[in-house]
Ligand SMILES: NC(=O)C1=CN([C@@H]2O[C@H](COP(=O)(O)OP(=O)(O)OC[C@H]3O[C@@H](n4cnc5c(N)ncnc54)[C@H](OP(=O)(O)O)[C@@H]3O)[C@@H](O)[C@H]2O)C=CC1
């Protein structure tokens with residue numbers, strides 16, 4: 001009997017979807033049984049006997065896809081960005097009615113990026129100032145990146161737990177946007193530049209010193225070990241899991 005996990009890729013024609021499809025095809029314990037793109041009927045997933053669907057689509061459709069997969073009893077690994085607390089809460093509620101089904105949403109599957117987020121949260125309480133710069137290819141549709149938002153969230157939680165207020169900033173006059181966007185009270189700056197793939201810097205400052213944490217994804221293959229790990233593990237993680245860090249024993 002074939003024991004391979006039956007996988008579907010949603011957004012299979014996209015930059016990430018095509019890379020994931022190739023990685024699944026190359027994995028001996030996984031079987032790619034469906035590739036879907038915009039306009040394809042999601043019912044094809046259930047018809048193909050899919051066990052795990054991987055969603056790398058666009059922020060506007062990813063939540064609809066996840067609810068459809070959960071209704072079909074299919075576990076889901078989500079890399080698409082654009083998720084906010086309200087959307088995650090709706091998925092959590094939905095999963096309460098579907099015991100045994102797992103959904104894992106991760107803003108970044110690159111191991112180094114996950115570690116950068118963890119290190120940033122760990123370091124945050126020791127620094128007076130912090131700002132995030134994320135740098136991406138210019139075909140990206142959302143800003144700031146999901147990774148930067150997740151990084152800011154972890155830093156904000158750590159600073160709040162340590163009783164730290166906002167980073168000092170005497171700016172009273174500025175052009176709109178010059179100081180970036182505030183995400184959970186943390187300044188985030190988004191760069192879009194041809195030649196880049198996916199990069200992030202976390203700048204932490206104290207009087208007389210600075211710590212810079214930087215991660216670079218030079219190629220989309222950097223995300224594949226994390227995606228495949230999630231595909232293999234999501235079936236044993238009922239309910240909603242947010243972030244690959246929960247699978248890395250950090
Ligand atoms: N978590 C992580 O580690 C990473 C996350 N990402 C995120 O993944 C997402 C995709 O990125 P990327 O691959 O670069 O984007 P692309 O635009 O290259 O790919 C998106 C794909 O989704 C397709 N699509 C659109 N609507 C649907 C639908 N309803 N059902 C199925 N497919 C659909 C698009 O088709 P069409 O073009 O025909 O509309 C396109 O092929 C983004 O949110 C990005 O931020 C990216 C890299 C890593």
Ligand SMILES: O=C(O)C1=N[C@H](C(=O)O)C[C@H](O)C1
Pocket residue numbers: 081107108136140141144145146147148197198199
């Ligand atoms: O669109 C991308 O390319 C990426 N998107 C994710 C994000 O928004 O954080 C992950 C990675 O940065 C690449």
